Amino acid sequence: MEIARDVFGDSYGVAGRYVDILASRGVDWGLIGPREVDRLWPRHVLNSLVINPLIASGSRIVDVGSGAGLPGIPLAIARPDLTVALLEPLLRRARFLSEAVAELGLSERVTVVRGRAEDHRERYDVVTARAVAALPKLLDWCLPLVGPRGQFLGLKGESAERELLDVQKTLRKRRLSGEVLAVATPGTNESTWVVRIR
Ligand SMILES: C[S@@+](CC[C@H](N)C(=O)[O-])C[C@H]1O[C@@H](n2cnc3c(N)ncnc32)[C@H](O)[C@@H]1O
Structure with missing residues (x-):
């Protein structure tokens, strides 16, 4: 995809290898639906970068419920200044992530943590999550992981405004x-709604 070359610049080759891994092992291991293969670049990889401009240089990030690595792996590829933890409770997904991180040469900056957000005790500059849970539950899990002056950035669909109303009291x-x-x-012409909490 042409736009991906501009967006990833020198890292475009690594991003392409990640897309290949998603399209092959990701589908074989049941992490990616076969119908997603044709739209991996726009719908998953480029979509993961919508929060990129909101992340300060050198930030430590945790991607809660990373699944096949979204949004954490595309962010780590696009931003060599970031340190990223991929938090994922399911064994098979965590194994997929560890293999992908090693094969993409990201092991120095990207770690895979097998576990649930509510059991995790670290603090980060940025806590992100995509397609994991509705905001009330997601914030119960994620806010304790936000460090001083840090932020939560949730990638959401059209329900974002309504979900934000549901957490006003919290x-x-x-x-x-x-x-x-x-x-x-x-x-693409598609919008993603980012819930930003500081
Ligand atoms: C629908 S998938 C989304 C994966 C990825 N973020 C994406 O956008 O494709 C939701 C992920 O959240 C993980 N998950 C579910 N409960 C969790 C919890 N309590 N803490 C951390 N991750 C959780 C699941 O194992 C699953 O991989």
């Missing part, structure tokens, strides 16, 4: 503020 109690940003996926 945010007020913790003296946090939330907003929904509509961001276009690079190279």
Whole structure:
């Protein structure tokens, strides 16, 4: 995909290898639906980068419920300044992630943590999650992982505004503020709604 060359620059080759892994082992291991293969670049890999401009240089990130590595692996490929933890409870998915990280040469900056968010005790500059749970539950899991002056960035669908209303009480109690940003996926007309909580 032409736009992907511009977006990934020098890392385009690594991003292409990741897409190949998703299209082969990702499908064989049941992490990616066979019908997704034709739209891996726009719908999954480029879509993962919508939060890229919101992440400060040198940030430590955790991708909660990373699955096949989304959004954590595309972010790590596009941003050599980031340190990324991929948090995933399921054994098969965690194994997939460890193999992909090693094959893509990302092991120095990307770690795979097998576990559930609610059992994890580290703190990060950025806590992100894509397609994991509705906001009330997701924030119960994710807010304890946000470090001082850190932020939560959730990739959501059209329900983002409504979900944000559902957590207003929690945010007020913790003296946090939330907003929904509509961001276009690079190279597509599709919007992703990013819930940002600081
Ligand atoms: C629908 S998948 C989404 C995967 C990926 N983020 C994506 O966008 O393709 C949801 C993932 O959340 C993980 N998950 C479920 N409960 C979790 C929990 N309590 N803590 C961390 N991850 C969890 C699941 O194992 C699964 O891999």
